[in-house]
Amino acid sequence: MANNMATGEVRPQEQDAAELRKEAEDLETRAAHKERQAKAAWCSAEEAIFLERDADIYSEQAATKRDRARRLSNPGHVVPQKEECRG
Numbered sequence: 351m352a353n354n355m356a357t358g359e360v361r362p363q364e365q366d367a368a369e370l371r372k373e374a375e376d377l378e379t380r381a382a383h384k385e386r387q388a389k390a391a392w393c394s395a396e397e398a399i400f401l402e403r404d405a406d407i408y409s410e411q412a413a414t415k416r417d418r419a420r421r422l423s424n425p426g427h428v429v430p431q432k433e434e435c436r437g
Contacts, residue, residue: 370419374412381408 384405388398 367419367422370415370422374415374419377408377412377415381405381412384408 382405384401387393388401388405393401
């Protein structure tokens, strides 16, 4: 759920699981490409370090998106709402 604190509006999360899975797939493709570049004959050891770091970052982001998509797809998924103090 997304909350707009200024208006007090509470609305459902707009990003759907299919979109998140597609984004994760794109990130995984980028990670695989970076890994291939790091292993290429033309790539120096220094460049390989940066390419592998980028690949790890993409893989981590993809895993996060896949996990979020899985949670959104779960029919029992409920996003806890914070209690608001009104004093």
